[in-house]
Amino acid sequence: MMTTVTDPEREAFAATFDALGPQAPTILPGWDASDLLEHLLGRERYPHLLVGPRLPGPLGQRAVAAREDFRARPWAEQVELFREGPGRLSPVGAVDRASGQGELLIHHEDLRRAQEGWEPRLLPDEEQARAWRALSLLSRVSVHVDADITLVSPQGGRQLRSRRSTGALRVHGEALELLLWVSGRDEVAQVRLEGDEGALQALQEGRRGL
Template identity: 30%
Template sequence: MTWHEIEREQLAQALRDVTPDAPTLCEGWQARHLAAHVVLRERNPVVGAGIAVPALAALAESRIAALADQATTEGSYRDLVARVADRPAAWHPAAWVADTRNVIEFFVHTEDVRRGAGPVAAREVDPDLVEALWNQLKRTGGLRLRKVPVGVVLVRGDGVRHHLRSPKGDHGTVVVHGEVGEVALYLFGRGAAADIAIDGERTDVATIEKVLPSR
């Protein structure tokens, strides 16, 4: 199995382990909303585009809410989770970019479900998955920081470093320390639930905290 297939099953299992109304780290979403998001992201072009096109965001949210509203009972919720576990057909465009698109997405959403009700023990991450996540972070981890003038260096738990972005103007660089999975959660907006540490000048740390709060 590829990593996106393994992580899809991890996500589906995390969803099976909770109730439809279980909280998640996604503000305003319960487990059924997150499941609806994953299903529609791969199968509904409006929802898929709404992630990147602000003008479609409200419509995408309404479609996610509508599907989630159909999954309030245990049976209907289990049916929805089964659709999460059922990957798109090989001919579907979502299947063509599954490894580059879904590994980190599914990893983060699994933690959204696992940590939604509060802190839990970090799950053991296979070393090969660590490398897959790290490679994706190096490519896309700075997307949320496009307008942030502060430089960012990532440092893994094993000491491996990556210069994610350079500072602009008079700003300096902050250093984000943590295991790769925790850094992924931080860079994808789940800093309050991630076990990371940030070093740097107070003003630079404050600047990045406005975009990616860590507490």
């Protein structure tokens, strides 16, 4: 059965999963590609696989068994489920479409940038615009730093004001790189920082990510 692909980022992510296989590393501690794909499919289709194993008694045991059965499926089958997406009526799908699919963009780079010799992607303008929309939303809830921060990209600028600011900081980069930076992925985000001593100290003491 042929699958109609409507989202280029999801298709690119699925192709990366296909190419690298289930044991490929990610930059997420303790997670390989199989763990990452399970997280994404659980979020979109099978939330019981994420929550159920934590439950006590028979409910938890059945959830663990269901999780093991799922992980035993052929890798290509799991990737195809991801490629198909959560469906138009899924609340997760609606949130992703409204937010610029920030989670897909970030997790795709979690996989790509763990591979030897990785290079940053040059996204088309439409995809960079979606990354900027995701950044505008995610930065509101993911950056907890006592400094006034200005995010600067070719798509524009965004200011993050702090009620207890100890200085000012400017972060320059493409929208996707800034999205990785606000999510706390400093080891791979290609950005340039400019700031005074107080702001840089606040950055070290603050927190980014969900």
